[in-house]
Amino acid sequence: MxxxxxxxxxxxxxxxxxxxxxxxxxxxxxxxxxxxxxxxxxxxxxxxxxxxxxxxxxxxxxxxxxxxxxxxxxxxxxxxxxxxxxxxxxxxxxxxxxxxxxxxxxxxxxxxxxxxxxxxxxxxxxxxxxxxxxxxxxxxxxxxxxxxxxxxxPSLPFDIGPQESPPITFSIFSQSARDQLAKLQPPCKYYISYFAGPSANDDMLNAPEGLHRFLRAYFHTKSADWPINDPHPLQSREPTELAKLPHYYMMPLDATMPEAVAPHAPSEEEVALNKWLTDDELAVYVAEFQRTGFQGGLNWYRGLQPQYFHELxxxxxxxxxxxxxxxxxxxxxxxxxxxxxxxxxxxxxxxxxxxxxxxxxxxxxxxxxxxxxxxxxxxxxxxxxxxxxxxxxx
The missing domain is CATH 3.40.50.1820 (Alpha/Beta hydrolase fold, catalytic domain)
Structure with missing residues (x-):
C-alpha cells in the first residue's frame, strides 16, 4: 500500500x-x-x-x-x-x-x-x-x-437486595425497541442497528446514485449547510422522542441509508459553494471507500451489541x-x-x-x-x- x-x-x-x-x-x-x-x-x-x-x-x-x-x-x-x-x-x-x-x-x-x-x-x-x-x-x-x-x-446494579433485579432499559438492539420504532407513524428504525446489520455495506457501496453522490448527500445532511439541522435536547430515550431525530439517525423503516439522505442532497449550486469539502477532497473519500468498502468501519457498530459491549x-x-x-x-x-x-x-x-x-x-x-x-x-x-x-x- x-x-x-x-x-x-x-x-x-x-x-x-x-x-x-x-x-x-x-x-x-x-x-x-x-x-x-x-x-x-x-x-x-x-x-x-x-x-x-x-x-x-x-x-x-x-x-x-x-x-x-x-x-x-x-x-x-x-x-x-x-x-x-x-x-x-x-x-x-x-x-x-x-x-x-x-x-x-x-x-x-x-x-x-x-x-x-x-x-x-x-x-x-x-x-x-x-x-x-x-x-x-x-x-x-x-x-x-x-x-x-x-x-x-455501562453500569452495574449497586446495593440491591437478593430479590431485586436490575432495571430494564431501552436497548437500541433489542427486538422490543425495533418493534416500538416500527409501530410509530411513520415507521422508523435506528441507524446504529442498521449499521450493525448485514446490508449496510452493500447498500452504501452500491448506492443507486453512485458513491460520490451518496457521500455528498450524507456529509451535507449532517452539516450546518443543511438548514433542517436545528438540534435540541430530547426528553428521554422513548421511541416517540427518538423519532424526532433527522432521517440520517432515525431512518424510515424500509429505507437504506442512501435512500434516507437522497431526498436532502445538495443542489449543484450548494455543492459549488461548499468550501469545507470540495469535490476534489470528497473524491479522496470516494476512492478510499470504493477500494475498501465500509464494512471495516461498520464493524465498530457491531461491537456495540450487548454481547460485546457489556465487558466494559x-x-x-x-x-x-x-x-x-x-x-x-x-x-x-x-x-x-x-x-x-x-x-x-x-x-x-x-x-x-x-x-x-x-x-x-x-x-x-x-x-x-x-x-x-x-x-x-x-x-x-x-x-x-x-x-x-x-x-x-x-
Missing amino acids: QALQGTIVPDGVTSRFLWVNDLHMHILEAGERSAPLVLFLHGFPELAVSWRKILVPIADLGYHVVAPDQRGYGRTTNGNGSAPTVDFEDDVHPYKVLNLVKDVVALAFALGYWQAAAVVGHDWGSHIAGYCALVRPDVFRSVVMMSMPMPGP AVFAGRRIEVPAMFLSGRQDWGVFQTPGALQKMSREVCSRMDEEDVVLVDKAGHWVQQEQPEEVVRHIGRFLGKAFSTTIPT
Whole structure:
C-alpha cells in the first residue's frame, strides 16, 4: 500500500506506515517528533485526512501530531497486507472497544512515547478517545471528545437486595425497541442497528446514485449547510422522542441509508459553494471507500451489541480524571442523540471538565473540524495551553 499523496495532504504533513498492534497502520503526521504527542482519531465514515485542516496548525503550537487511518479504514491493513475486513461474517472481536483502545496505546508506543499530551477524537473517535483517557490516564494526559458525548461505561446494579433485579432499559438492539420504532407513524428504525446489520455495506457501496453522490448527500445532511439541522435536547430515550431525530439517525423503516439522505442532497449550486469539502477532497473519500468498502468501519457498530459491549462494565463507576474537553458544532444533532449524555459526561463522567471547555461552535454541524477548522484549532490550543503549563515528557 502506498502513502497518501496529492493536494489533500497539506504541506508539512507526512504520510507513512508503521507496525501497530497487529496492523500495518497508515498515519498522517506533522511537527517535530521530539515534541509532546497529540493523537487525532477520526469517526465514520471518515479517514485520517478528515484532520487535514487541523494537523499543521496544532503542530505549529509545539506538538507532534499524528492521525491514523484506524482499524478497518483507509490504507491501514492487516500484517499480511490485506484489508482488516471486507465481509460481514468476519470476526467482530478485533473491533470491540478495548481492542480499539489497545490500537491507540500501541500507536503511541510505536511512535516512541510513554505518554501523549492529548488524545482527540471525533464521532466514533470521541468514544475511543474517552475510553483511552478512562482506562490509561497514565498514557493519555488529557482528552478532547468531539461531536459524541461520552456517557461513561455501562453500569452495574449497586446495593440491591437478593430479590431485586436490575432495571430494564431501552436497548437500541433489542427486538422490543425495533418493534416500538416500527409501530410509530411513520415507521422508523435506528441507524446504529442498521449499521450493525448485514446490508449496510452493500447498500452504501452500491448506492443507486453512485458513491460520490451518496457521500455528498450524507456529509451535507449532517452539516450546518443543511438548514433542517436545528438540534435540541430530547426528553428521554422513548421511541416517540427518538423519532424526532433527522432521517440520517432515525431512518424510515424500509429505507437504506442512501435512500434516507437522497431526498436532502445538495443542489449543484450548494455543492459549488461548499468550501469545507470540495469535490476534489470528497473524491479522496470516494476512492478510499470504493477500494475498501465500509464494512471495516461498520464493524465498530457491531461491537456495540450487548454481547460485546457489556465487558466494559468492569469499569462501572470509573471516571475520567485527566483534563477533558467536549467540542462540537452547534448544528450537530450528535450532541443530543443520546438524551442526557452531554450532562452526564460533563457532571459525572469527567472530573476535570470545566464549563468553558464544553464548546459548541457556531456555523458547524457534525463535521466541525472540517467545517470550522480555525475555531477548532483555537479552542483545542486554548485547552492544551491551560492543561499543560510545562512540557509533557515524551
